[in-house]
Amino acid sequence: MSEVERVSESYVPFRPGLLRFEGGRGVLVGGRCRSCGAVYFPAPEVCARCQGQDLEGVDLSGRGTVYTYTVVRQSTPEFRTPYVLVYVDLPEGVRVLGQLVGCEPEAVRVGMPVEVVFEEVARDPQGRPVVGWRFHPATEA
Amino acid sequence: MDVYVVGAGMTKFGKHPDRDAVDLAVEAVNEAIRDAGVDRRRIQAAYCGHVYGGMVLGQKVLARTGLAGIPLANVENACSSGATAIREGYLAIRAGEYDVVLAFGVEHLTTRFRGALTPGEEDLEGALGLTMPAVYAMRAVRHMTEFGTTREELAYVSVKNKRNASLNPYAQFQNPVTVEDVLNSRPIADPLRLLDCCPVSDGAAAVVLASERVVGELGRSRAVRLAAASLRTGTVEVGLPSMAFEPLTRATAQDAYERAGVGPEDVDFAEVHDCFSIAEVLRVEGLGLYPVGEYPKRAARGEADIGGRLPINPSGGLLGKGHPLGATGVAQVVELVRQLRGEAGPRQIEGARVGLAHCRGGKAAGVEGAACTVLIATR
Structure with a gap:
């Protein structure tokens, strides 16, 4: 039984295909066009730049910098406010949206180094934890 | 034909x-x-x-x-x-x-709906907690970072449009507000506040x-x-494009200008999709009606007022007139017609001969925007 299958028995990924677990650690999975090298998250079926149809999965870096952010004060009932949203630029040249945890909302800045963390974000209808990604201020430079 | x-x-x-x-x-x-x-x-x-x-x-x-x-x-x-x-x-x-x-x-x-619209819970970013005000709040942060736009300048967009709305009997808001009112209204998604957002x-x-x-x-x-009715869909973003500029609005506008045989310099007034104060900034700059990065400062000086150099949203826009989604784009053309006929009463733009209407709708993960339209009407 593969690691992914073993983990998925107890954890449900927030979006299948966008994250995987290896040795107890999570990784964001993007797509790279084998023709032109464009990287996406999430990956389309056809490359938007060169229309190539051969895209491969690519592990994305767990670290990046905050491109922009907001503190959401009013949202839909599923979300407890306030929470911080950030767009994070990763070294692969992709921008990923996520919630930022682990610091006061007022401390968030453009350019701030952050790292991706994997946490339970909800429960599925069977009561199993749904694991998704969040960002956290980077622990070291 | x-x-x-x-x-x-x-x-x-x-x-x-x-x-x-x-x-x-x-x-x-x-x-x-x-x-x-x-x-x-x-x-x-x-x-x-x-x-x-x-x-x-x-x-x-x-x-x-x-x-x-x-x-x-x-x-x-x-x-x-x-x-x-x-x-x-x-x-x-x-x-x-x-x-x-x-x-x-x-x-x-x-x-x-009550409160914030979202891209839909089936959308990846909607499921992460993205609301439409949050999208525009994050774009506002970038415009402020890249061009030094101030909170007060953004508030003025809403002040202007609600003042125009007070001259429009068909508008939802009939009372003007001040910059201070905007800045003291309830926070929705920092730095945007309630009066930076169009109503339901x-x-x-x-x-x-x-x-x-x-x-x-x-x-x-x-x-x-x-003279033109152009439609474009947002392209999938590759790389790390600026969120302080709208290529989708620019592409749709270029198509419309070519078809109408006019340029942004010929436009006498525009109704643009100001779902948020920052949204008007991004639209107007994307349409080429004001230089990129300069609209907030110029609007705060009165250039976009009725009677100014190039009035924006004389009807009150979405911020002042309201935003019943499906009706919005048609109501913009109603305003174009009334202005170009000279039937706009106290908000009439003197001598208006070319009017432009811009809408932008929807959000899907990975694309800059879903649907964008630019219509140009002439007299």
Whole structure:
């Protein structure tokens, strides 16, 4: 039984295909066009730049910098406010949206180094934890 | 084959708890037909823009307005639904298929939503907690970071549009606000506050379109030429593009300018999709009406006021007039018609000959925007 299958028995990924677990650690999975090298998250079926149809999965870096952010004060009932949203630029040249945890909302800045963390974000209808990604201020430079 | 707007009508935008979408649309359709002075038996086809109105909403309106039997298509393109409905009618007339077409848009949003709209929970970013105010808040942060735009300058956009709305009896907001009011209103998604956001609205708007062939007979003196009706979808973003500029708006505008044979320097006023204060900034700069990065400062100096160098959203825009999604794009054309005919009363722009209407709707993960329309009308 593969690691992914073993983990998925107890954890449900927030979006299948966008994250995987290896040795107890999570990784964001993007797509790279084998023709032109464009990287996406999430990956389309056809490359938007060169229309190539051969895209491969690519592990994305767990670290990046905050491109922009907001503190959401009013949202839909599923979300407890306030929470911080950030767009994070990763070294692969992709921008990923996520919630930022682990610091006061007022401390968030453009350019701030952050790292991706994997946490339970909800429960599925069977009561199993749904694991998704969040960002956290980077622990070291 | 040139296309003309020969009739325009709309309901007052606002909260209509005692009426439903069909009822609102019937009022707007009847007003547009009356305004056109056309026998309704001459209307050959109809297009209805709406988002949350449910199945065959347009047909329900035809059934109550003596129009049942003609071809009708319901059109959904998020906030661009109404403008897309007009474009469908424009294309059908240009193709020579029809001479007289009805296009209308309607939404009863107060019964569907309270508070922030989202991209939809099935959308990846919606599931991560992205709301529409959050999208624009994050774009505001970038505009402030890249161009030094201030919080007060953004607030002025809302002040201007609510002041214009107070001159428009069809607008949801009838009272002006101050910069201080905006800055002291409830925080929604930092740095945006309640008065930076358009309201949740009900309303309907309608136009009657006619071909060159019949416009003379219907009355050319009040007809307005629809010189372009362009539509684009947002492309998938590759790499790390700026969120302080809108390539989708730019691409749609370039298509419309080429088709209309005018440039941004010829535009006398514009109705743009100001769902948020920062949104007006991004639209106007994307349309090339003001230089990129400079609009907030120039607007705060009064350049975009009625009577200014290039007035933006004289109707009050979405911030002041309201934003019943499907009706919005059609109501923008209603304002274009009233301004170009010289019937805009206290908010009249003197000598207006070229008006532009811009809508942008929807959000999907990975694309810059979903649907964008630019319509240009001339006198």
